[in-house]
Amino acid sequence: MNKYRIIIGLLMVMIVASNCSKKLDNININDNPYDRDYVGPIVVSKSTITTDTVSYPTMRNTISVTKTINNHDGIRLYRNGVLVSTKLASSPGFPSISDNSAVAFATYTYQLRLFLGSGETESADFSYTTPPW
């Protein structure tokens, strides 16, 4: 038997086999937003921010949230990197969350985080200057 024919035959087999084994290659294993290696689109973002007075100059900034996933336990609000509020998904008014200790005229950097168990997925940071009314 010509050994070159055998080699060519085996190469063709490898090509066919590599194509057939691509079934799992097309599966993305980094699409869990709670994965720190997650590379997909952001799943939580702020929609609108409204402000009302608690007891001047203490203001309440209420952030309405837009989310694209439904597997979460709730949402957390971070202000300048510090957790200021947590709201469970079963709470009334969800998915909006409030900062109840904002000060008028102060500018804050907020971040929203959906959480599920011990995992969190973050929104992009956004800045907001609290108006006096």
Add this chain to the structure above:
Amino acid sequence: MPRFSGIVFLILFFVGIITQYSFAQAEENTGYVHLKIYGVSKPLCRVDTSAVRVNDTLLNLSPGEHTVKIWMPTMLLVDSVITIKTNDTVKYSFSIKRNPAYVKYATDYFNYKQLRNKRFAVSPILIGLTTGSAIVIDKFVATKYYDNAIRSKELYSKASSQTLIDEYRDDFEMYKKKYKTTVYVEYGLYSLAGVLVANYVRVLIKQRRTPVPFYKEEKLLSSIKFNMYPDFKSQSCMIGFNMGF
């Protein structure tokens, strides 16, 4: 009338005497031979110009030398001279042996059949084994790894703790690697089966071109019509003959 009957009586008397004298002469000109032939049960046998189909039998021959030829298809010719004694029985035994050319033919034909059976049987068995192994690997190994990988992916998608996320991702990658390796093995076996099929076709062509051993019998006794041929269906060698002298 009595004179006439006397003459008749004398004539009959002398006829009787003459007849008995001839018979005595004939008895003096005969002998017997006991022929025993080893190797076959009823060989073709010719004594001088007469055919005899005997073995282990007493023959009545005239005294003197006689030519004996003994033969059977596929056997060597026995060509000998026997001497018959008057009023005596002599014993002769002959051993008829297989023709070496026929022995070689039988060996060649046996080897031919062995090779033919080997060519016809070995490749299909190997093709079946390789193809069957590939199918088993696909059904029971590759499919299992693929299903495990998919399950790991589903668990990964639902996990929330980073520990579980990492664990399920590692499981997925492991099963994916095993699945790929198994697929390569499976298709390697299919490829080997293809090579064996191509080789089997080549062997069949080669077998078709292989000449069948042939034995041509040399007719050693006259008027014998003989033909011999291997019968593949019954896997035997057919011999037919008739003899006339």
